Amino acid sequence: MAEDIRPQNENELQQLIASAYSAGTGLEIIGQGTKRGLGHRVKADLVIDLSNISGITLYEPEELVMSAYGGTPTSEINAALGAKGQMLAFEPWDPAQIYGTKQGKGTIGGLFMTGFAGPRRISAGAPRDHLLGVNAINGAGEMFKSGGRVVKNVSGFDIPKLMAGSFGTLAVASQLTFKVLPRPEAVRTILLKGLSVDEAGKAMRAVMASPHEASGAAHLPAALSCQSEIDEIATSNTSITILRVEGPRPSAEYRADAIGKMLNSFGHISQLRSEKSAMLWREIRDVQPLCSGDAKDLSKHIWRVSLAPTDGPRLANWVEKNTKADFYMDWSGGLVWISLDENIVQFAEKLRSIVSGFGGHATLVRANDDASGDASGDDRDLVGVFNPLGRAIDPLVKRVKQSFDPDGILNPGRMFGAEQI
Amino acid sequence: MKMPKPDGQIIDRRREIIDALARILPGEGLIVDEEELRAYECDGLMAYRQLPLVVALPETTEQISQILSYCHKAGVKIVPRGAGTGLSGGALPLADGITVGLGKLNRIIDVDFENRAVVAQPGVTNKAITDAVEAKGFYYAPDPSSKIACSIGGNVAENSGGMHCLKYGLTTNNLLGLEMVLMSGEIIRLGGKHLDAGGYDLMGIITGSEGLLGIITEVTVRILQKPEVQCAILVGFPSSTAGGDCVANIVAAGIIPSAMEMMDRMAISAMEQFVHSGYPLDVESILIVELDGPEVEVDYLLQKVEAIAASAGSTFFRASNSEQERQMFWQGRMSAFPSVGRISPDYLTMDGTIPRHRLPEVLGEMAEMSKKYDLRVANVFHAGDGNLHPLILYDANKQGELEKAEKFGFEILKLCVRVGGVLSGEHGIGVEKRDLMGEMFSEIDLDQQQRLKCAFDPTGLMNPGKVYPTPRRCAEMSWMHVKADKLPFPDIPRF
Numbered sequence: 001m002a003e004d005i006r007p008q009n010e011n012e013l014q015q016l017i018a019s020a021y022s023a024g025t026g027l028e029i030i031g032q033g034t035k036r037g038l039g040h041r042v043k044a045d046l047v048i049d050l051s052n053i054s055g056i057t058l059y060e061p062e063e064l065v066m067s068a069y070g071g072t073p074t075s076e077i078n079a080a081l082g083a084k085g086q087m088l089a090f091e092p093w094d095p096a097q098i099y100g101t102k103q104g105k106g107t108i109g110g111l112f113m114t115g116f117a118g119p120r121r122i123s124a125g126a127p128r129d130h131l132l133g134v135n136a137i138n139g140a141g142e143m144f145k146s147g148g149r150v151v152k153n154v155s156g157f158d159i160p161k162l163m164a165g166s167f168g169t170l171a172v173a174s175q176l177t178f179k180v181l182p183r184p185e186a187v188r189t190i191l192l193k194g195l196s197v198d199e200a201g202k203a204m205r206a207v208m209a210s211p212h213e214a215s216g217a218a219h220l221p222a223a224l225s226c227q228s229e230i231d232e233i234a235t236s237n238t239s240i241t242i243l244r245v246e247g248p249r250p251s252a253e254y255r256a257d258a259i260g261k262m263l264n265s266f267g268h269i270s271q272l273r274s275e276k277s278a279m280l281w282r283e284i285r286d287v288q289p290l291c292s293g294d295a296k297d298l299s300k301h302i303w304r305v306s307l308a309p310t311d312g313p314r315l316a317n318w319v320e321k322n323t324k325a326d327f328y329m330d331w332s333g334g335l336v337w338i339s340l341d342e343n344i345v346q347f348a349e350k351l352r353s354i355v356s357g358f359g360g361h362a363t364l365v366r367a368n369d370d371a372s373g374d375a376s377g378d379d380r381d382l383v384g385v386f387n388p389l390g391r392a393i394d395p396l397v398k399r400v401k402q403s404f405d406p407d408g409i410l411n412p413g414r415m416f417g418a419e420q421i
Numbered sequence: 422m423k424m425p426k427p428d429g430q431i432i433d434r435r436r437e438i439i440d441a442l443a444r445i446l447p448g449e450g451l452i453v454d455e456e457e458l459r460a461y462e463c464d465g466l467m468a469y470r471q472l473p474l475v476v477a478l479p480e481t482t483e484q485i486s487q488i489l490s491y492c493h494k495a496g497v498k499i500v501p502r503g504a505g506t507g508l509s510g511g512a513l514p515l516a517d518g519i520t521v522g523l524g525k526l527n528r529i530i531d532v533d534f535e536n537r538a539v540v541a542q543p544g545v546t547n548k549a550i551t552d553a554v555e556a557k558g559f560y561y562a563p564d565p566s567s568k569i570a571c572s573i574g575g576n577v578a579e580n581s582g583g584m585h586c587l588k589y590g591l592t593t594n595n596l597l598g599l600e601m602v603l604m605s606g607e608i609i610r611l612g613g614k615h616l617d618a619g620g621y622d623l624m625g626i627i628t629g630s631e632g633l634l635g636i637i638t639e640v641t642v643r644i645l646q647k648p649e650v651q652c653a654i655l656v657g658f659p660s661s662t663a664g665g666d667c668v669a670n671i672v673a674a675g676i677i678p679s680a681m682e683m684m685d686r687m688a689i690s691a692m693e694q695f696v697h698s699g700y701p702l703d704v705e706s707i708l709i710v711e712l713d714g715p716e717v718e719v720d721y722l723l724q725k726v727e728a729i730a731a732s733a734g735s736t737f738f739r740a741s742n743s744e745q746e747r748q749m750f751w752q753g754r755m756s757a758f759p760s761v762g763r764i765s766p767d768y769l770t771m772d773g774t775i776p777r778h779r780l781p782e783v784l785g786e787m788a789e790m791s792k793k794y795d796l797r798v799a800n801v802f803h804a805g806d807g808n809l810h811p812l813i814l815y816d817a818n819k820q821g822e823l824e825k826a827e828k829f830g831f832e833i834l835k836l837c838v839r840v841g842g843v844l845s846g847e848h849g850i851g852v853e854k855r856d857l858m859g860e861m862f863s864e865i866d867l868d869q870q871q872r873l874k875c876a877f878d879p880t881g882l883m884n885p886g887k888v889y890p891t892p893r894r895c896a897e898m899s900w901m902h903v904k905a906d907k908l909p910f911p912d913i914p915r916f
């Protein structure tokens with residue numbers, strides 16, 4: 001096992017990376033390590049744990065902005081925001097269910113650098129849309145800043161966006177500044193039962209094409225709805241399709257009613273009360289439908305596929321007809337989660353070819369992990385976590401990587417395994 | 422402001438370069454006559470002019486790829502140009518460079534209502550995208566005031582905003598996919614109609630890159646359905662501080678209006694002379710707050726906003742009662758630039774962003790500077806997101822007045838940075854603010870950005886002389902370091 005080192009502040013962190021650069025030491029960068037299962041296994045000599053570089057450094061609720069050190073627990077951030085009636089609008093996920101780790105953990109740096117958003121992605125955007133500025137240390141041990149604390153900013157390249165979702169392979173974000181938003185006053189969830197995948201796709205897209213600003217649109221087939229912890233859903237014995245609206249109370253009520261009327265022809269419509277509604281969206285966000293009941297064992301591989309909303313149901317239909325996989329749809333059909341325990345190589349090949357035909361991206365979020373820590377025979381390396389780079393873009397991506405981390409010492413291999421990125 | 426010295430050898434090879442381009446662009450695709458080149462000598466920053474070596478007007482991505490590939494080998498510089506409405510000189514030509522105008526790539530390629538996406542060529546205007554989808558109630562949200570003229574490619578290059586980006590985001594938040602040609606001639610495609618593209622967010626870095634990374638040849642944007650009701654509220658205040666307080670309190674109350682625009686007395690009076698929007702003239706600042714959504718929401722928030730405005734000391738409050746009245750309220754603000762053009766022979770449009778609560782202080786200091794430089798300044802302000810547009814009035818015919826106005830502008834921007842803001846909110850750095858980048862960034866910060874440019878454009882031929890004050894050769898930028906043979910780690914606790 002690589003040695004674990006925990007710098008106390010930004011300066012120590014910088015010195016550490018600078019000396020690793022001159023010694024050619026490969027570094028794995030972690031916050032609390034909750035998302036280590038996401039991305040390839042890093043081949044490093046030393047683990048840098050950022051959890052001591054922690055704390056909120058600026059919070060101005062009326063300016064909708066917060067800054068914090070990279071190692072700040074996300075729970076601390078959520079608590080501070082909650083106290084002022086605000087939130088991270090992209091709906092941060094909790095990977096605990098997927099990776100079988102402790103709930104409520106994770107750091108703000110890890111959250112932004114892995115770049116996943118929850119169901120509200122369709123209305124509020126992804127972490128990249130909320131990250132305004134960074135202080136970071138590149139792979140040559142230089143501390144730089146980019147962006148700022150204001151939303152509107154065209155002053156040099158938008159490096160914070162590039163870093164969001166870069167899995168710490170470009171630079172280590174020691175401090176992040178991000179946009180925060182008010183929590184909605186009221187939430188309403190509209191529930192439809194028994195729709196097929198195609199019908200659900202149609203219903204969800206119709207709502208997204210309306211002026212009702214839906215902030216969630218998901219579909220759980222019958223095989224998964226029975227896993228829900230909400231009785232009403234679990235005992236329904238059929239597929240469920242849910243739509244969420246948020247806003248000032250009268251507005252949420254009006255919009256929910258209007259959507260109900262719009263979808264009348266799709267079948268019986270009901271509404272979920274706020275507490276249950278929140279629970280259900282949390283389940284969708286944290287991929288619980290694929291991680292409970294029979295699916296609880298960690299040996300199944302889990303895929304997260306982003307595609308155009310009309311292609312989601314097409315992919316889902318293919319999965320249903322040709323495989324034994326479980327799946328559900330989020331983002332109005334633009335996101336399909338799939339879990340399967342059969343031959344990963346064959347499935348990966350087929351899935352990737354279908355998705356590239358459609359235009360989209362398939363990420364292997366969980367693979368059957370060899371707990372011994374031996375990277376050989378690791379499924380993630382076998383099939384690749386992200387879509388392969390592709391000939392046109394490969395050299396450019398490598399040059400971008402080198403422009404931050406010339407010797408490839410930051411999280412070697414985390415994104416593209418064998419490609420060393 | 423000095424541009425890099427033109428390369429005489431390239432200028433001497435003009436004939437040969439024209440011949441090579443003519444082989445790629447048959448027909449009307451080349452502009453070489455001085456008379457016709459004049460039309461391209463500047464963009465919206467008209468204080469700087471330069472005739473380009475030639476102008477190329479390609480019609481396809483393939484032609485652009487061939488042009489760039491040729492220039493890459495021949496060592497010829499490129500300046501991408503959309504509609505030329507940019508306000509920071511990003512499309513300012515180079516005497517030894519080819520201006521590539523994208524106006525002929527003006528087709529909408531695909532309108533996909535089901536996936537709420539429009540695919541367009543870069544020369545399509547911002548407004549044309551909304552026009553193409555309006556019949557079904559959709560629109561493209563980012564709405565720069567120049568939307569009738571500016572191109573979607575230019576919008577991506579500048580990460581343009583508009584009045585409504587407070588709620589709906591800037592270009593970068595509404596972009597789904599891109600096609601771009603690199604300086605080498607390689608064509609890359611990023612994103613599509615899906616939301617998460619995976620891998621590095623190259624689209625994020627290209628948006629707002631001011632034509633420094635490559636030529637954008639196709640854009641996929643997201644469209645939205647129009648809100649059921651829109652209501653503009655006109656609020657007047659006896660001081661700009663009171664107006665600023667009102668903005669802060671609206672946000673603190675958890676309300677994100679679709680737009681919040683503020684203007685000061687000088688701007689108000691210029692606008693009222695030009696168009697009659699019914700602005701009160703006895704106030705120090707006006708705020709336009711726009712609410713949208715279903716009628717119940719708008720009514721509900723309107724009451725809240727009225728109460729907040731009153732407690733901030735508003736002396737004038739009127740909500741639009743009809744679409745016609747709403748348009749009228751906006752008319753004045755939308756014509757801010759031409760209005761100011763009426764009361765002064767020339768003006769400079771500045772564009773900085775500040776943390777909102779520093780507004781009173783910034784306006785105060787600006788008033789002092791206005792006295793010092795003896796130049797008038799009118800302020801329009803995207804108040805919701807802190808983006809300030811001071812318009813500095815001057816007369817170019819008076820000896821030295823442009824220089825004075827520029828100095829004044831620079832001082833304002835330095836002030837923006839000093840209070841925690843940035844040099845540009847939406848107009849970009851271009852050549853105008855290039856030499857101020859050091860105010861905001863250290864040498865290391867700028868080197869990191871330039872290294873990133875080198876990853877896209879190793880020969881440095883793509884729009885050089887813009888954004889970065891000290892152009893650096895990519896070869897100079899590679900790190901040199903001495904390899905240590907041991908791990909000399911500092912005393913840091915290990916676990």
Ligand SMILES: Cc1cc2nc3c(=O)[nH]c(=O)nc-3n(C[C@H](O)[C@H](O)[C@H](O)COP(=O)(O)OP(=O)(O)OC[C@H]3O[C@@H](n4cnc5c(N)ncnc54)[C@H](O)[C@@H]3O)c2cc1C
Pocket residue numbers: 464465500501502503504505506507508510511512523543564565566567570571572573574575576577578579580581582583584631632633635636637638758847848884
């Ligand atoms: C009256 C007026 C009002 C304005 N209001 C606003 C406003 O409200 N909000 C706002 O944000 N801006 C505003 N602007 C500024 C300007 O309209 C925007 O920056 C616009 O996006 C520029 O688009 P363009 O097509 O004119 O680009 P150009 O001026 O032609 O070019 C701008 C930059 O983009 C690059 N570029 C252009 N096309 C491409 C391409 N296809 N590929 C690569 N690089 C390219 C150029 O090299 C240059 O650096 C205003 C300008 C005017 C004159």
